[in-house]
Amino acid sequence: MAITGIKGFNDILPGEVEKWQRIEATARRVFQIYGFSEIRVPIMEKTELFSRSIGDATDIVEKEMYSFTDKGENRVTLRPEGTAGVIRSYIEQKLHVLDPVTKLYYMGPMFRYERPQKGRYRQFHQIGAEVVGVTNPRIDAQVLIMLRHFFRDLGLTEPTLQINSLGCPECRPAYRAALKGYLEERRELLCDDCRRRMESNPLRALDCKVPGCGQATAEAPSVLDHLCRGCDDHFVAVRRHLDATETSYAVNHRMVRGLDYYTRTTFELVTGLLGSQSAVAAGGRYDGLIQELGGPNLPGIGFAMGVERVALLLSANASAKAPDLFIAAHGEAAGDEAFRLMTLLQGQGFRVELDYEGKSLKSQMRRADKLGARHTLIIGEDELANGRGMLKEMATGVQLELILEAALLAEALSSQPSP
RNA sequence: GUGGCUAUGGUGAAGCGGUUAACACUUACGACUGUGACUCGUACAUACGUGGGUUCAAAUCCCACUAGCCACCCCA
Known part of the structure; x- marks a missing residue:
């Protein structure tokens, strides 16, 4: 256990x-x-x-x-x-x-x-x-x-x-005494707790939720008059x-x-x-x-x-902040490049996520979607050979090829303000 | 401290003495297209809070315990 x-x-x-x-x-x-x-x-x-x-x-x-x-x-x-x-x-x-x-x-x-x-x-x-x-x-x-x-x-x-x-x-002592006197007269109408309270803290009887006590104290003297x-x-x-x-x-x-x-x-x-x-x-x-x-x-x-x-x-309206970019990499070399780019972009304040376990491209895309990433950068082996990647805007599905360079990526991400 | 209700997987739940413990969500993998959302397929409770008992047979009945919730009390 x-x-x-x-x-x-x-x-x-x-x-x-x-x-x-x-x-x-x-x-x-x-x-x-x-x-x-x-x-x-x-x-x-x-x-x-x-x-x-x-x-x-x-x-x-x-x-x-x-x-x-x-x-x-x-x-x-x-x-x-x-x-x-x-x-x-x-x-x-x-x-x-x-x-x-x-x-x-x-x-x-x-x-x-x-x-x-x-x-x-x-x-x-x-x-x-x-x-x-x-x-x-x-x-x-x-x-x-x-x-x-x-x-x-x-x-x-x-x-x-x-x-x-x-x-x-x-x-307060005078009021307390007045209230106590009032309660004494109605002792039999009060609940057990309130009878006990009369001695220790008579003011509490005013707060009692038992219906009988509520009625019994309805006309009780008010502090404000004392x-x-x-x-x-x-x-x-x-x-x-x-x-x-x-x-x-x-x-x-x-x-x-x-x-x-x-x-x-x-x-x-x-x-x-x-x-x-x-x-x-x-x-x-x-x-x-x-x-x-x-x-x-x-x-x-x-x-x-x-x-x-x-x-x-408060209504539950909280949600974790969605990443600006998810980097989906296909292959070991692409994974290394993805990690390098992620680090550079995070250094500039972008929220970037990637897959750490070398999963399939499909899995990575699913995760990008689930996290609500605004963009996904796809780095496959073919693209990597040319030093290029595909940047996909998730909401529209539009994607464009660009050179794998942190500065260019940063620019592309900033140019499209979040909704 | 007192009372009531509840207790099945990560979640919501079916189940009412003999079932492969339904279904949905989540998650994972896959199909459609090396690229998400929709759709489809596959997998995921040796297990029904814990411990006893009844019974040929218990998640299902009984008892105890524990936990949670709600209420009393009191308070933020």
């Missing part, structure tokens, strides 16, 4: 990988427009970093992390998300002294030990961006605008933007900037977060096309996180998108 890959860890093969390249290239290009620089941080960190930033009581930390002890007796974890490592680096490298505003993006694999299903894998990939140092709600709006820009450039209009505010340490003055002003301003820039969005006051560090603005880009994995990108503001991790008291905001999920939304 051959060795197989690990459950939930996938290969990305040619044909699929082109979509990834497009996603990554689009992200790089768009994010740079908005002043973001790439940062590359390790995929492993000390376990403590994640338990402190994400929150001890979250599902991620409680049961989904790939944690182990290395040979030096250190507790380490394969990163389950990107923000913690980036912020750790920001603090450790003292990036705040270089510039009061730091805009970073990253891309790479993340790891969570979950049961795989559509759009959810144990090794998955995120592209994320973080801004440190700006409190003004304009940055919240800008991050959202950038996200929309990214999806627009990918040709995706489907994911819709939902926003919410979770308040801050000033106002925001303190500062948070309310902030949220109103974010919306004002989105309106002013004609960025479409919907307020979803029931949206909650799985990570503890979020404050104020939170958002998701959701789609109905991915089964139950509706979130394509999500993020929010995390004003206390940097200080919590031992850094300066600076605000932050960021998001991450799931590359697999974006790729699922």
Whole structure:
């Protein structure tokens, strides 16, 4: 039995990988427009970093992390998300002294030990961006605008933007208490999970998909009615900037977060096309996180998108680039000449293919056709004796004889632009 | 961690207790023309996820395991 890959860890093969390249290239290009620089941080960190930033009581930390002890007796974890490592680096490298505003993006694999299903894998990939140092709600709006820009450039209009505010340490406790009180009164209507959630994280009940809970919480108090003055002003301003820039969005006051560090603005880009994995990108503001991790008291905001999920939304339109020329050679000497010419032309940037195994001319022509070569150069023994070959344009079948010289070939190939 | 469904070659699949394990695609070679696409021919599963069991006989029935998918949970 051959060795197989690990459950939930996938290969990305040619044909699929082109979509990834497009996603990554689009992200790089768009994010740079908005002043973001790439940062590359390790995929492993000390376990403590994640338990402190994400929150001890979250599902991620409680049961989904790939944690182990290395040979030096250190507790380490394969990163389950990107923000913690980036912020750790920001603090450790003292990036705040270089510039009061730091805009970073990253891309790479993340790891969570979950049961795989559509759009959810144990090794998955995120592209994320973080801004440190700006409190003004304009940055919240800008991050959202950038996200929309990214999806627009990918040709995706489907994911819709939902926003919410979770308040801050000033106002959230009061809301939490109010919600908890409301839930207590309807305890018997709630599912078992939600009864448990009332204690640990009552906000989660708002997100429950059990129909009974949906009804029971339909009239639940909204976070947005419990925001303190500062948070309310902030949220109103974010919306004002989105309106002013004609960025479409919907307020979803029931949206909650799985990570503890979020404050104020939170958002998701959701789609109905991915089964139950509706979130394509999500993020929010995390004003206390940097200080919590031992850094300066600076605000932050960021998001991450799931590359697999974006790729699922992208229609498969990728194809390998067809060769400019296929050289079909008949005979050993012709094969040598074919190889020589191929090398010269490749040096000039032409995509050239040939047959390596000395197969029949018919086989070689079939392969030229299959690869979609625009031209085929046929070198037979007779032609070779005269230093000539037949150049055939595959689409039309037109062929002409020419002298076997790389410069002449290059000219012939360039003179007929690709369709 | 829980539940449902599925498991035949490189791929999609027929098959429902006794078949040379159909068919299509892909791939390879060949015919038509020393030169592709269309057409035609030939080849390609000692083998039906793994291990047991029932039976004269199992890809076909039973059990276990494993894997995959989908859903719950949670999330990107």
